[in-house]
Amino acid sequence: MVAQAKTVVITGAGSGIGAACAALLAADGVQLVLIGRRAAPLQQLAAQYGALALDGDAADSTRWPGWLAQIRQRCGAIDGLLCCAGGLGMGSALQTDDAAWHAAMRANLDTAFVAARACLPDLIASRGAMVLLASIASLAAGPEVCGYTTAKHALIGLTRSLARDYGPHGVRVNAVCPGWVKTPMADEEMQPLMQQYGDSLDQAYARVTADVPLRRAAAPEEIASICRFLLSEQASIITGAAIVADGGSSIVDVPTLAFNALS
Template sequence: METSARLAVVSGGGGGIGRALCRELSQRGYEVVAVGRDLRRLRDLEVLIARAADTGPPGHPPVRGVVCDVTDETETERVLSALGPVDVLVNNAGTAESAPLHGTTLRSWREHFAANATSAFLLTRHVVPGMRERGHGRVVFIASIAARAGTPYTAAYAASKHAMLGLARVVSAEVAGTGVTSNTVCPSFVRTPMTERSVRRIAERTGRTPEAARQALADSGPLGRLVEPEEVAAAVGYLVSDAAACVNGQSLVLDGGGIQT
């Protein structure tokens, strides 16, 4: 274990990637606070991690779920202020819908930017000053390959993930040399409930079976399969580790080699 009673905050902790992130950080010795809007999913997460800790090696700190709308400035400030010093922040909260540009509503546009970019801005803005003062901290943004390339029918999603990536790069420039790092993980399609919702929409719109729609997503990149949540979590585990102390302002692409820019 590389940590001792340090605090990690994971937004969107109750989701598919969020659960894997919480497990990874707990196994690394962090006390983990998962923030999200769905109380039931957060409680399920607490039980899941507690059971894993009971059957695994001793010493894993607990994972605690805290209800918070991370797109709301007042609520986010209140929750983070109550937690105390944060050593690791993983900006994982997000949403995804697909639509052609002409079919993208202003409401959908705003919702994507709130969930994918504004939440990361609010959380990061709060924790970075304390990290700088203590001379240590890790901020990781869970973006997407959509943050690095444009694809059809993803105007709101891709633009908001580009905004997240831009924020991560600005933060990395501001914290360079302070002991704090800011990096981004950009996976292709991940095997999560969010991706399954995309599968259902593709099946409904194209008449394909869910299996065929899922395979189409898997075949959209050279990896030939969906990325597993644990693979995203492993990448984050590296970026928050002492071994990655010199890694700052980088984007770790998890797609099997499709994005080269």
């Protein structure tokens, strides 16, 4: 599948799903612009894929005029945007101080909004596409992840608002909602289970997916393939959608889980 977009900007590109998206799109011959807070992994990926690496916080609106100038000089106009930056926001409301709350909003929501606003003029001109990396935390609440859950829910609202306003200009905007994905961030989230139960990393993933119909976490490449599809011509009629990619976890009727032991 060849992606429709010719130049794609990826935020949160240094690892995990963002890096997997970079690999798939590079294989399609797409010109890549990789944005992230850590320079070293960006530079490594940029060297591998012939991409433009821009290190910094995608939520910092003061960085975008300079970045856009570099992008247009190197790659031309922007045809696609993948907002993969995210994280933070752990803790219940009483455990979340103002600084932690604002950090969660900045990492998950502001990065997407500021990037979208900066890239929209180019996307309107190219009739391009945008994908926001949301989560099943956009659809339901886990325990003690108040900031993350709230920000990810807001990403769905941002997706729909952008799709509604800029669809008449030919811009498509969709969200992808993964469940557990084997990434460095998720590996860290397995640590409490590993400590509590003496699990290996694989056993911890098996524990958190025990009630997921497919009984496993996703690979980053599986989520990246959905993002690539949503940027492609094959998805030309899809906009404003929240594509759930969670192995079926969101279809499980939680009150019936007690009956599993009977089957």
